[in-house]
Amino acid sequence: xxxxxxxxxxxxxxxxxxxxxxxxxxxxxxxxxxxxxxxxxxxxxxxxxxxxxxxxxxxxxxxxxxxxxxxxxxxxxxxxxxxxxxxxxxxxxxxxxxxxxxxxxxxxxxxxxxxxxxxxxxxxxxxxxxxxxxxxxxxxxxxxxxxxxxxxxxxxxxxxxxxxxxxxxxxxxxxxxxxxxxxxxxxxxxxxxxxxxxxxxxxxxxxxxxxxxxxxxxxxxxxxxxxxxxxxxxxxxxxxxxxxxxxxxxxxxxxxxxxxxxxxxxxxxxxxxxxxxxxxxxx
Amino acid sequence: xxxxxxxxxxxxxxxxxxxxxxxxxxxxxxxxxxxxxxxxxxxxxxxxxxxxxxxxxxxxxxxxxxxxxxxxxxxxxxxxxxxxxxxxxxxxxxxxxxxxxxxxxxxxxxxxxxxxxxxxxxxxxxxxxxx
Numbered sequence: 001x002x003x004x005x006x007x008x009x010x011x012x013x014x015x016x017x018x019x020x021x022x023x024x025x026x027x028x029x030x031x032x033x034x035x036x037x038x039x040x041x042x043x044x045x046x047x048x049x050x051x052x053x054x055x056x057x058x059x060x061x062x063x064x065x066x067x068x069x070x071x072x073x074x075x076x077x078x079x080x081x082x083x084x085x086x087x088x089x090x091x092x093x094x095x096x097x098x099x100x101x102x103x104x105x106x107x108x109x110x111x112x113x114x115x116x117x118x119x120x121x122x123x124x125x126x127x128x129x130x131x132x133x134x135x136x137x138x139x140x141x142x143x144x145x146x147x148x149x150x151x152x153x154x155x156x157x158x159x160x161x162x163x164x165x166x167x168x169x170x171x172x173x174x175x176x177x178x179x180x181x182x183x184x185x186x187x188x189x190x191x192x193x194x195x196x197x198x199x200x201x202x203x204x205x206x207x208x209x210x211x212x213x214x215x216x217x218x219x220x221x222x223x224x225x226x227x228x229x230x231x232x233x234x235x236x237x238x239x240x241x242x243x244x245x246x247x248x249x250x251x252x253x254x255x256x257x258x259x260x261x262x263x264x265x266x267x268x269x270x271x272x273x274x275x276x277x278x279x280x281x282x283x
Numbered sequence: 284x285x286x287x288x289x290x291x292x293x294x295x296x297x298x299x300x301x302x303x304x305x306x307x308x309x310x311x312x313x314x315x316x317x318x319x320x321x322x323x324x325x326x327x328x329x330x331x332x333x334x335x336x337x338x339x340x341x342x343x344x345x346x347x348x349x350x351x352x353x354x355x356x357x358x359x360x361x362x363x364x365x366x367x368x369x370x371x372x373x374x375x376x377x378x379x380x381x382x383x384x385x386x387x388x389x390x391x392x393x394x395x396x397x398x399x400x401x402x403x404x405x406x407x408x409x410x411x412x413x414x
Contacts, residue, residue, distance in 0.1 A: 015378060
């Protein structure tokens with residue numbers, strides 16, 4: 001059977017992608033940020049999964065104002081990098097995993113999560129920047145990817161609790177897949193940041209640290225946090241952190257932290273990054 | 284408006300993108316999406332006013348806010364930052380450069396604030412509590 005063994009969280013700042021693409025990661029401003037991913041890059045080389053379920057949000061790339069799906073699952077053979085207004089990022093096309101995606105679509109919808117299913121979807125920096133941070137600049141990505149796009153653009157986004165429950169349902173569904181697959185799940189976005197209005201630049205470091213602690217140890221209670229608190233305490237775009245709860249729900253009740261990194265700033269944003277192992281995964 | 288929506292109005296300097304804002308900003312945000320094609324970006328840059336008049340159904344106020352690159356105004360008129368990002372990407376600006384224009388701070392000062400740990404939450408949580 002397939003198993004979700006590990007989870008990972010990371011911010012997905014667009015300027016980080018541009019910095020990688022332009023070969024500027026060793027500049028003094030950026031080096032401390034990229035140094036924080038070195039442990040993970042080494043770990044990831046030794047722990048390549050068969051599939052990454054990559055939870056992210058589309059930033060008005062695949063979804064126009066005409067279409068606002070709350071949860072959208074990528075079921076295609078592959079996903080091309082989107083043109084976000086400055087040409088597509090020079091990164092490999094992202095290979096999908098349509099057999100497991102079809103299995104998840106069936107399992108999750110019958111489990112009463114009414115997903116939108118995507119068979120033709122460009123993927124923007126929300127998905128490709130995490131891949132670049134973990135896998136660098138390969139000719140081809142070393143794993144297949146099932147994108148799971150979550151609406152955090154138009155209000156209301158899904159509640160943290162709904163996200164956590166979806167993660168739990170993803171774990172159940174993956175375990176019903178016949179093939180032996182090692183599956184990782186990534187929750188991306190965050191941490192505190194605000195990209196709009198006179199309050200732009202908002203960062204709340206104590207709150208971010210507490211969020212990571214609670215995500216590890218007390219996710220069910222954390223999942224009850226209201227949207228209002230995310231926006232008040234983590235900035236308007238801090239709402240992206242509900243996506244980390246999908247990752248956490250999919251790891252099972254107990255998880256062990258293998259790595260944590262936190263850095264301010266990445267452009268406008270507090271960078272948070274964790275690598276977790278499900279307690280049900282052999283060490 | 285529901286109480287869910289109204290609660291966010293207590294947060295200073297912030298507009299969450301509600302369903303009603305999505306409706307009023309629809310043409311503006313669709314215009315932004317059109318800039319995901321290189322040919323449209325070239326046409327827009329060649330004559331911004333003509334592009335807005337000929338290809339969009341935006342209000343005059345929305346068009347003027349675009350021409351002025353007044354991002355706070357665009358957000359007030361139903362724009363959302365991830366859509367609006369296509370405008371500043373077309374201008375060759377980063378998020379940091381564009382976002383700083385909404386704060387009234389010069390970009391260098393804004394960037395220094397971020398390097399120093401970002402805008403402190405103190406005084407930016409609640410209008411009614413003055414916190």
